[in-house]
Amino acid sequence: MKHFDPPTTVEAVRSATAPGLCGDLDEDAADLASQAARCEGILAELPARADRDPAQQERAQLALDAARAARRHFLARHTEGVYDRLTQARSRYVRLPDLVFAAAETFPGLVPTRKQMAVEARCGQVDKDGREIDQGIFCGAVLRSARAGRHLIDAMLMPTPRALDLIDEFRAEGRSELDTLLLERRDQAAHVTFRNADCLNAEDDRLIADMETAVDLVLLDDQVRVGVLRGGEVDHPKYRGRRVFSAGINLKDLRNGAISFVDFLLGRELGYINKMHRGLLVDTHGAAWSDRTVQKPWIGAVDTFAIGGGMQLLLVMDRVIAEESAYISLPAAEEGIVPGLGNLRLTRYLGARLARQVILSGRRIAMTDPEARLVCDDIVPADGMDEAVGRAVRELAVPAVAANRRMLSLAEEPLDLFREYLAEFAVAQVARAYSDDVLAKVERRWQRSQARG
Known part of the structure; x- marks a missing residue:
């Protein structure tokens, strides 16, 4: 040169x-x-x-x-x-x-x-x-x-090398313990439990990598018919001992420069979330999508709250069960970043006007609000969550469910719509991550957290 x-x-x-x-x-x-x-x-x-x-x-x-x-x-x-x-x-x-x-x-x-x-x-x-x-x-x-x-x-959409290394062990033992989550097979369901306890099960680079591995294992194991996603107990003083679904992106890590664009901001959308939505690609030569992929229904069980990326996950679930005191939100305006594919998917659930209130104005939806029924299928007392999840597993384990949810996904979100959205998201999201207002907001949040000790 x-x-x-x-x-x-x-x-x-x-x-x-x-x-x-x-x-x-x-x-x-x-x-x-x-x-x-x-x-x-x-x-x-x-x-x-x-x-x-x-x-x-x-x-x-x-x-x-x-x-x-x-x-x-x-x-x-x-x-x-x-x-x-x-x-x-x-x-x-x-x-x-x-x-x-x-x-x-x-x-x-x-x-x-x-x-x-x-x-x-x-x-x-x-x-x-x-x-x-x-x-x-x-x-x-x-x-x-x-x-x-x-x-x-x-x-x-292909299985990760890490999942391929672990699948034989998971098939044999029905359990895989990763850094930030636990995966357990119980009867027909594989239960994925967030265990990022020190940060309210917020998403960071480690959790994104672990989630993709877990989703691959769920989809590769022939003994599993349904995936269940739920938050584990957390260490935060306000919620200690309670299950929390997810606090969304880890803003402390964003402030510290530890949130990766390729692995997290874009990788989660192309990786584990898209695999939950479209399935795992196992045959690149198959003509029909049903021949090329393995798809299974997913249940989201929301304890306490699902914020930001946590709420985004609910938009690809086939059944959402929430405890009656929980709430959901996409605080994009407060955080200053784009809420993943929330802008693409939320209008299908809430309609254009309410979706704008949630994304642009930070409206929080409590399970006591009538609008909660637009996102959540079952709203139950805290002590009824396990029973509701078990009932949903039995209903969704029926063989015809996987075929029908595949056709629903095709009708609701064609592949090129997804691709074209992500093309703009890739540019917009990374620009927001380095915008002055976002940097100032995450710094203020970090300072407040330090002051609280």
Whole structure:
């Protein structure tokens, strides 16, 4: 690659990233690499973000923006060529994290390298340069392409290597204890219990990875007909000894820069949640979706509350049972981020007006509200939860249920609707995660939690 000295002015950066593609993938990739290198040269001359003065930060941001403009321009022309190169013309199925880093190695400057991401990982969210935004640009472009996007969705619907390593043991013992959850087979059902007790069963990178493993195991085990998702007991002083379904995203981890875009913010939607909704892909050559996938009904049992990502999970459940004192909410306006696929799915349950009240205004729905029946099937006393779950398992274990829920999913959320939504979500969500208002909100929440001791 031809060496370029870093430009000395912002105008030079803008000039370096001006559109000038010839249409040949390799030539344009070399040009992108050179343009990105010029911008990296500027960043290399500056202190780390935490130590920059306002003028230095402005210069860094202009360089980052210029490089991102070049990446968007390149991907607008070459997304499918890039994807085909990375997957050997779609003959290989590459999971999202591996795809992103393969792109960094094969097309320098297109997405951050492992080394660059390792540097960012050592910083709090406010002190990062937002290199995940570049990952979002790439992922959004891939998903925007019908050909590449569908192939990536298939790749993410396949069993994870970790689940394949554990399935024989789970089939034999009917139990798998992971870091943040417990999976137990009882009769026809596999019960997944959140055990992130120190943070109200909030979702973090570990829980997302464990959940995908657990969902794979549920779908791979022929002895299981129904999956059950429920929160375990927590340690929080206000709720100690009580079951809590989920507090949503772990905002402390978001503040500390420990929430991954690829593995969490986008990976959960393409990974375990989509597997619950569409099934596990076990045959890439099958013509009918029913031949290609294993699908099973899911029950969500809500104790105390389901907030944010917890409520999002209920939107792919086939039966939702809640204790009568519980509540659900999607506090997107308060948190400042996009609530996953809540914006796509919630209107099917609540209608457009009420969905806007929940997402845009933070309206909380208590189980005593009439609207709760639009999301929850059964609302029972706390001491009636186990009986209600058992009854639901027996009803949903009927063989015809899996076939009918597959057809319902197809009618409600066609694959391309899902793909096109995620293409925009990939870009919007990662941008929100680095927005000034979000950074300020999570910092204020963290300060309040520290003050409470």
